Amino acid sequence: MKDLIFEQCHRHFNDIVTIRRDIHQYPELGFDVHRTAGIAAEALQELGISVKTGIGRTGVIGDLEVPGASKRIALRADMDALPIQELTDVPYKSKIDGKAHLCGHDAHTAMLIGTARILSELQSNLKTHIRFVFQPSEEALPGGAPAMIADGALEDVDEIYGIHVFPLYTVGEYATCPGPMLAQSDTFQITLTGTGGHAAFPHLTVDPIVIGAQFVTAAQSIIARNVNPLDSAVVSITQLHGGDANLQNGLAGAAFNVIPPRVLIGGTVRTLQKTVQTRVQEQLESLLAGFANAHNATYTFDYQEGYPVTYNHEPCVTTAVDTARGLVGEDNLIFPVPPILGGEDFGYYSQKIPACFVMVGAGNEEKGIVNMCHHPQFDIDETCMVYGMALLVNLAMR
Ligand SMILES: [Zn+2]
Ligand SMILES: [Zn+2]
Structure with missing residues (x-):
């Protein structure tokens, strides 16, 4: 199954890169993510997934219903950019002055779209309902997550998982920990x-x-x-x-x-x-x-008070760790990673239901991709999206 999933991720890779670069060039801030949310909603609709828009003001929820399943897991991506001038010279650089995807939420959105495509193809192998959660305003208080939750994003959901690209770890690595992970x-x-x-x-x-x-x-x-x-x-x-x-x-x-x-x-x-x-x-x-x-x-x-602690619960941590280990082996799994004192509004979900947040290595020293999130020259090695999708797909297919 691992080989099949990686094969699927590689097959969708070029399309997902195109989506990521498109979103990257037209960054949107806070709750004003209409274009990006439109891309996510349209991608889900094309797959025949039932879609709700306007959740948490501008968020999108898609439900992939699996006949006979009783459990539902949610996979979350954030869609917003930062009010910073991008100082890279990549061909897909932000076209909007003073706004840029310098935290990788463009990649999160693209990866969740790719995950939905792969899971739709592998639907007959699924044992749980899957909810795709695309939320606005992770970067700006009060955060998009409380609005998403208020509009029912976690209703009937048993577990939620989120990923974040992280250039301080190398492509092909995953990192997480039990308990408090983000401050x-x-x-x-x-x-x-x-x-x-x-x-x-x-x-x-x-x-x-x-x-x-x-x-x-x-x-x-x-x-x-x-x-x-x-x-x-x-x-x-x-x-x-x-x-x-x-x-x-x-x-x-x-x-x-x-x-x-x-x-x-x-x-x-x-x-x-x-x-x-x-x-x-x-x-x-x-x-x-x-x-x-x-x-x-x-x-x-x-x-x-800002975002609450992002807390990783059992059994989600064990599930995520076993899944990651199965994909890349013990040597590429950083566990338990020391908690990071950065904030994440994924914390709101983790205060409500069992959750796990995983960092997906996105750095590549040889290519000079080493700048941390929020740096004006932040970028990811796009190959990391194969690993992000592989993890989400695998988590959904248990
Ligand atoms: Zn950020
Ligand atoms: Zn972020």
Whole structure:
């Protein structure tokens, strides 16, 4: 069966490359994925699969019904691109300025279309109903997954699987792990307000820059002193603004003799467990309140919870690992891969039903394909789509 599946994947490969490159050239953002969703819906309809569009606003669901089957598994692809300028010089480069498929969701969509084609051909061998889930807006909060779930994407589904192309692993490799695999990724915004004034009369002001700097430094101790060393977490301050400079011009024209009335601070928190997430959030505000109170400043603390942890459940993990091992052998299976502190809205599905997420190696050092997702020169070795499809087809055929 393994040889038959690889043969099928190779036979569909050129068509799937064409679809991927077409989607790549016309990237769409967030929920605005009408063209891409249209390609997915049309491809499913051509196969005689029953299709629902407008799920989760612009998502697509296809159900391949198998007579006599009682179980249903879902295979998920995301369809959206990123608001980044692509800096590759590939012939299928994005034709739309400032938008590009630099996370590989074009390949995910194309692979799921290929998987549907192969499974339709092998339908007589299927033992479970298969649901194809094409979702919008993986990259942008609040994510497309909650909207898909609200519109019934997981209704009557027993298990769900998702894959992601990953250039840090070589084509022909798969990686996954049991339990938490991808982090909850939250953001926070802080306004710290003091009393501005003349820089030569600091005693008449409440200087939010000094207070903000103390907070930023102290926040670095949260991971070191409030999180169990055996747990994983990240606190990164990524925004720190004070004064009135026009940031595009550096500090040209800025007032160096004025203490500003407020500073803005922002950042991200990544965690793999809810208890750690709660602790970090509480400690951030506690430090902020402490410094603000000590210096007679006021603050606002706006903490936005992002996508939940992507959690891999049994028996899905064992199923995925056995399937991957059967396809590429033990040497090309990275298991258990250490969890990654990136976020994925696949986490929403994994909070609802048994799920497993698998990284599909997409890198090729000899071809110079080494840049990570979201890099302006990100690309995949398209051969990885054979492995992505082979895994999904095999998972569906158990
Ligand atoms: Zn991404
Ligand atoms: Zn992605």
